Amino acid sequence: MIRVLLVDDQPMVRAGLGLILRSQPDIQVVGECGDGGGVVHTVSECTPDLVCMDVQMPIVDGVEATRRLRAADGPPVCILTTFGDEEVLWSAVDAGAAGFELKSATPENLIEAVRTVASGGTWIDGTLLGPILDSYRQSARSRTLHRKRLDALTDRELDVLRLMARGACNREIAEQLFLAETTIKTHVSSLFNKLGTRDRAAAIVLAYDAGLVRPRR
Amino acid sequence: MIRVLLVDDQPMVRAGLGLILRSQPDIQVVGECGDGGGVVHTVSECTPDLVCMDVQMPIVDGVEATRRLRAADGPPVCILTTFGDEEVLWSAVDAGAAGFELKSATPENLIEAVRTVASGGTWIDGTLLGPILDSYRQSARSRTLHRKRLDALTDRELDVLRLMARGACNREIAEQLFLAETTIKTHVSSLFNKLGTRDRAAAIVLAYDAGLVRPRR
DNA sequence: GGTCCGCTCGTACCCTGGTAGGAGAGCCCA
C-alpha cells in the first residue's frame, strides 16, 4: 500500500487528486496540507511514503518545502505543477524532488508517477522531456560550430590549451608536459594565431565556449 | 498501426524485440537491419514510423546511423542499448534520438517507449533519469560552494570579474565601466586576494566553475 | 564625531606573457 500526502493550497485540486489516487486499490491518501509550512510536521504525524507537492503556495512554496523535507530526511517528493517551465523543474530537482509531473497530465500518468516515486524511482513528465533535450541539442550544435575552430589546432596545441584553460601558467604547462617553457610559448603563440585570440584570457573563454573544457563541479 | 524497423547486429536480439513488439495488436515490425550502414536505404523502402536502434554495431554504430537518419529527415529513432552510461545517452541525444531505453527494461516499458516515440514524444528510461538528475544536483551543490567564495567580492569587483571572464583586458574593462585603468588594477588585485587566485587565468576558471559566467552558446 | 569600508586614482617596480625570427630533428607523402 502506497501512503500519499497531498500538499496544495487549493482544496479543489486536493479533492481531484485524491479522487484519482484513491481509485487505485494500492494507493491511500493519508493526509493533506494547504501550505508548505506545515509539511515537515504533518509528515512526522501521518508517515506517508511520498508527498505530492504543489509549487505555487501562499506562505512556503513547494520548492522550499521540498528542500526542508529533504533536509529532515523525509519521504520522496513528487512535484505537481500547472506550468512546466524549465526554471521550476531545475529548481525542484535542485531542491531534491524525485518526481515532476504536470497537473494537465492524464490520471494514468499521474498514478504512474506516484508509483515510480514511491518505489524510489525518478519521474519527469514526458511532455517536458522533449523541450529539455531540445535545448541541450541546441547548445550541443553551436558547441560543434566552435569546435570547428579548434580543429585547426595540432594535438600538442590542444594539450597546451587544455592546461591553460585550467589556469596553468606557461612554466606549469612546461613541467606537466616535460617541455621547455620556450616551447610552450611557441605553442601558445601559434594557437592564438589559429584561434584569432590575442591573449590567454580570450583563449580560455573560447575553450569553455567550445566545450573543450567544462566548468568543474 | 505503428510500423517499426529493428536495427541490431545480433539476430537473437532482433527476434526477441520482434516477439515483444508483435505481441501488441497496434505494432507491426516492417523490417530489420543488421548494421547502421543500410538504415537510411531500408527506411526509404519499408517506411517505418520509428526505428529501434542498437548502439554497438560493427560497421556504422547506432549514434552515427541516427545522425544520418535525422539528416535525411527520416522517422524518429528510439535507441536501445545494453549499457546506459551517460556518455552514450548524451551522444545519442546529440545525434537526434527521441527515445533512449535499456535492453534490460521490462517489455511493458519497451512498448511504452515505442508508443511514445512513434507519436512524436520523447522517452528516457526511468532508471537512467535518477543518475542524471543526481549528477545535476551534485553540480548544483558545488556550484553553491564556489559561490560562497564569490560572496566575499564587492559589487564592483564582481563587475570587473564578469568582464574579465569574457576575455576583456584591463583597459577595456576600464572603458566599459568608465573608470581609470589603475582603478581596475586595484579591483583586480583585491579580488585575486579574496578568491585566492594569483592571476586572471585562474580567476576566469573560477568564474566559470562558480557559474558566475556560463559558456556562450 | 569617529571609524570602517568601498570606490576611486595615482606612482613605482618587477615579472610573466606574448611576439619575432631562427634553427634542427623527425615524419609523411608526392
Added chain:
DNA sequence: TGGGCTCTCCTACCAGGGTACGAGCGGACC
C-alpha cells in the same frame, strides 16, 4: 629526394599584468 608539417628549443625585446603603498572621498554604523 625534396618539400611541408609538427614538435622542439633558443635569443631578444616590449607591453601589459600584477603588486605594494599611499591618498582622498562618501556612505553607513555606532
